[in-house]
Amino acid sequence: MLPLRAVAARHSYSPYSKFPVGAAVLAASGKIYTGANIENASFGLCNCAERTAVFTAAAAGERKLRAVAIYTPTPTATAPCGACRQVLNEFGPDMTVLSTCDSDDRLETTLPKLLPFGFGPQDLA
Numbered sequence: 001m002l003p004l005r006a007v008a009a010r011h012s013y014s015p016y017s018k019f020p021v022g023a024a025v026l027a028a029s030g031k032i033y034t035g036a037n038i039e040n041a042s043f044g045l046c047n048c049a050e051r052t053a054v055f056t057a058a059a060a061g062e063r064k065l066r067a068v069a070i071y072t073p074t075p076t077a078t079a080p081c082g083a084c085r086q087v088l089n090e091f092g093p094d095m096t097v098l099s100t101c102d103s104d105d106r107l108e109t110t111l112p113k114l115l116p117f118g119f120g121p122q123d124l125a
């Protein structure tokens with residue numbers, strides 16, 4: 001698999017922010033799906049790298065995600081935005097979240113820590 005920095009550099013479409021992000025999700029099947037941020041001239045419709053990766057996995061039939069790894073072009077590791085936390089929660093409520101950046105700084109945590117009391121499928125059951 002490409003390093004996430006390379007996923008971001010090669011596949012990110014970020015002409016407005018010039019902030020290329022790469023992400024990869026590990027599914028319960030053992031497969032890994034990558035994504036990059038895809039921006040839009042209508043700024044509100046920009047899609048983060050994490051959500052691109054989740055939607056790619058889901059479109060391939062995956063329904064259980066174990067972990068997500070993220071690269072942002074920053075000096076320190078950053079956590080996923082609120083919208084991405086909600087989307088990650090749909091298929092990976094217990095998942096590990098690992099953030100990487102342009103230095104050796106790392107953030108390793110879990111989705112329940114980033115999204116406590118999250119709203120999910122169980123709330124509609």
Ligand code: THU
Pocket residue numbers: 014017019021036037038039046047048049050070072079080081
């Ligand atoms: N972005 C991501 O793709 N993931 C993050 O975790 C943070 C933000 C994108 C959204 C937008 O395309 C650009 O980075 C600037 O916010």
